[in-house]
Amino acid sequence: MSKNLKEMDVLRQHLAKHQLKLTRQRELILTAFLRQEHVTAETMYHQLAKKDPHLGLATIYRTLNLFCEAGIAQARHFGTQTQYDNISHKGHHDHLICTGCGTIVEFENCEIERLQEEVATKNGFVIQTHRLELYGLCARCRH
């Protein structure tokens, strides 16, 4: 629970700094968001329909984008949809994707991350986020 409080404080500070207000909806969406690694606006819409049937889809989009600006979430385009990643879940953001059956295996490799930083620095960049996807055939699909 202390973890959620931390994120809530980040949000509160961001709101204060930009003259925005803390609403019931924003609290509700943040709490639900922090329970998962990555979501789409649509999935949150369905998840939260039980708790608040009147919560609008537009509000969810607006709020998730707000989280991105506050540095709590990170948007990522996956296929045709936008995934919102929970930044506090470090690691496991890279994907091995089987082109045969569609299986997705998440992995993390510190050495690769380190080399990425190295490349960025060499080019004068400061990395905010990254995306690494390896496409291939899993053991089963190779037969």
Add this chain to the structure above:
Amino acid sequence: MSKNLKEMDVLRQHLAKHQLKLTRQRELILTAFLRQEHVTAETMYHQLAKKDPHLGLATIYRTLNLFCEAGIAQARHFGTQTQYDNISHKGHHDHLICTGCGTIVEFENCEIERLQEEVATKNGFVIQTHRLELYGLCARCRH
């Protein structure tokens, strides 16, 4: 020119294997495509409007997707649009992307490639292709 011939052969083989036909439009689009590292359908549409004012946007989308299936191009979602990358530019298919100004710096890092293979093998995968994008701010946009 020998390089273009090679890609044209790859396309020809793919077409033959799938009972598809080599059309004037496909040749035109391939030639223009091979001159660049990455394009969007929209930019090609404008570029080619001079050579063939009647070339439709749908045809460009269809053809670029065909190139992906033939292994000549690779689709990548950037922001709200889809970028089609020229795969024949070996060694420069990884990207550093500035979230400020949109600048794209291409790079290659053998060590990262090696580690990717390692991760894949460890998980029973054989890599066919991959995608690595580092998002951040370039030196200029950081001020």
Add this chain to the structure above:
DNA sequence: GTTGAAATTGATAAGCCGTCTCAAGATGAT
């Protein structure tokens, strides 16, 4: 605790990108 200016919400319209549809035209095996 009231008040009131300013921000937020929900519902829906609008927008954007990419795909689908289909009649007209091009291709290429025979």
Add this chain to the structure above:
DNA sequence: ATCATCTTGAGACGGCTTATCAATTTCAAC
């Protein structure tokens, strides 16, 4: 040259996201 088949172009369509706007909520100042 023929003709079955594939392709094209133009616009309609569809999914995802953002914009619009009247009604509501928040919160700082009384």
